[in-house]
Amino acid sequence: MTDPTPSEAKAASTSLGDLLGEVSRDISTLMRQEVALAKAELKESATKSAKGAGLMGAAGYGAVMAVFFLSFALWSTLATIMGGGWAGVVVALIWAVIALILFFVGRNQFKDVNGVPQTVETLKEIPETVKRNEENR
Structure with a gap:
């Protein structure tokens, strides 16, 4: 028979309550780390999104101005005809x-x-x- 692994040896010598407590702490730590990772990713995404939204807003304003002046030019051209x-x-x-x-x-x-x-x-x-x-x- 093979020698028990360190995990098997620890499981054999530790009470069920202690093992459950350790698993609970590990899950809690894992969840905190996942939440921290999600926060960091969301912050980075929000920053990039805000910059992109600002640039898109400026592009939209430029487009509105172009449409306005093209409309004015069309109106001016048609005014000479009708x-x-x-x-x-x-x-x-x-x-x-x-x-x-x-x-x-x-x-x-x-x-x-x-x-x-x-x-x-x-x-x-x-x-x-x-x-x-x-x-x-």
Whole structure:
């Protein structure tokens, strides 16, 4: 027969209560370390996300300004053909059509959102699992 490993020797010479206490401490330490790791990862992700969001906001502002000045140029060009008032109406109607198309596309995108179905399903299973484990005791 082979010699027992250090873990087997410790298990043979230590009480069950002490072993359970040690396992409990180890699990607690592991959970604290996992939470600390998650916090560090989330902080790094949040920092990168904030920088990206700021840059995207600046890009959005630039795009709004470009659209504004292009719309003004279109209005000005059309004003030489049909008069300033009607040219403004034409440019406004073009933007109304674009806004309507974007609205319908966005609404359809929202219809495709499912939330977190896998998480909800998993959370529903927890009470049943606990109940089954209590019945088996």
